Amino acid sequence: MNDLSQSGAEIAVLGGDGFLGTHLVNALLSQGARLRVYGRNPRERYRNGTVVAVRGNFADGSALEEAVDGASLVYHLVSSTIPSTSNADPIADVQSNLIGSLHLLETMKRCGVNRIVYASSGGTVYGNPRNLPVAEDHSLDPLCSYGIVKVAVEKYLNMFSCVDGMTATVLRLSNPYGPLQRAHGAQGVISVFAHKILAGQNIEVWGDGTTVRDYIYIDDVVDAMLRAAHATHSGVYNIGSGVGHSLNRILEILADVIGKKVNVRYLPKRSFDVREIVLDVRRARAELGWQPETSLEEGIRRYCSTVADQIQTAVRLANAPIA
Template identity: 30%
Template sequence: MKVLVTGGAGFIGSHVSDEFLRAGHEVIALDNLSSGRKENLDPRVRLAVLDIRSPEAAALIRSEQPQVICHLAAQMDVRRSVEDPRFDADANILGMLNLLEAARSSGVKKFIFSSTGGAIYGEQDVFPAPESHPTRPVSPYGVSKASGELYLGYYRAQYGLPYVALRYANVYGPRQNPHGEAGVVAIFAQRLVAGRECTIYGDGGQSRDFVFGPDVARANLLAFEKDYVGSVNIGTGIETDINRLYTLLAEGAGSNIKAQHAPGKPGEQRRSCIDASLAKKVLGWEPSVGLADGLKKTVEYFRKQAREPARALG
């Protein structure tokens, strides 16, 4: 099978590319390299340096005719979405529509969408939240991801395009680019390894469900292999607050530097945790790497990056 991975040179996208390669598929990565890196890619992956909003990206789909599209390219910074909701909608809604319009006429057999479980539910009524929980996003980022799922439902009903919307918890791990809220683990890990101070916004009591990047990539492959159509949570069902996260990372980095606190940011949820039992039932997926081990692997990645300044992330 030929697989197109948008955002394929990025943190999660490159792990997704690796998963499909290992399964014997041909992989094309479409990435504008705004945050992705060529070095993340296996040499066997073909890289098309394009923006998902461009006519050229649509033309690539029509010419290559991939059987599967894994759509990970996105504006993924919650805080930036609050500051500039038009930019968020342009990338996350119009960019996705550009791909869907090309996909529906190009023989695509399945569209796998990287949605969000961390932002789509808003302030939760229950913890962890199942897929049936009301979607009440409190940021434009969450709104744009919810819109993406609604458009997928339309393209399924109107054109018969099968899809899976993977609602990720807070993804972390090796290759993560330390910018934006979604990169809190990467931000802390990079700064701690470098002996620099870290800032926690708010009191640090806000909690998240942290899931390891390669585990998330495996969910994409399973979403392709299974017949399930619809939305499914990909997380651990375990809450960890930011203060605890910082402590674990500081211990892993061998750092005694205390975190500084700054005022909280608008649009940030207090708690977020998702129930992934449906993923086990319909995809055969469950997390395989616990938080302590995953953070250890992440710190080691950033330590290695620090020893290779020519390749270090900015």
């Protein structure tokens, strides 16, 4: 795989200060790429001579032209919602994520930028699948606004590809996890569970814990993103491990790796949660030359070794007497 520094052109990373974006930016910098990182509050640590931080509001399209004009490639990683919250306000989801994406595509067209890699959602766009593993040609029947908007963006990317000659590579990611993922939100169960176990806190699980998901380590996701930059034609690719694990199994592995007992409280299941999803990744293997390299057990070991000291320090500070 060629690196992305050879052309000398800049690469725009929208959402480059999030979990996925931070890892991608670091990988691109290691290849010597020149970057523009776009978001509401681009991190100051990216202002290092090879990165230009562009502050803007994706929902209204502000500063998008500054971010993409002259770029050879755009990575679109922006999302202001997550599956578990998107149904609470679908209008806001559409206004921020779908309308924002249309602002981006129109801006790219105006600036003559014709290559984009989009992070879609393999965990939500299919809904409850008819068969497993799920291939890219499966029907798209999402149960949450988050997935519906992802599908809509995919359709617009196809339109711009067919009508305007844009090369659009869609990566339907399963459930990424790894270092730097937020541990105090409603997304990223491995990160959330690991922090709670290490801190000695109780864990709450929606449903009976038998819900199955496809989890993929962040290094494998970044590898797919880098390979997608060299795609010669538009395409849609599942990016996952190709193996499903239940929430209960995740808890078993975490307890074994961390060496602590897990206290779990099971809550009523949620109607928008897909029962089971495992992605078929054969197309990405054949066309992108990509395949997942990290098993769930190895990925969890890597993650826990990275965060264990941080969590234990935080717990000690939280429990320390006030002077």
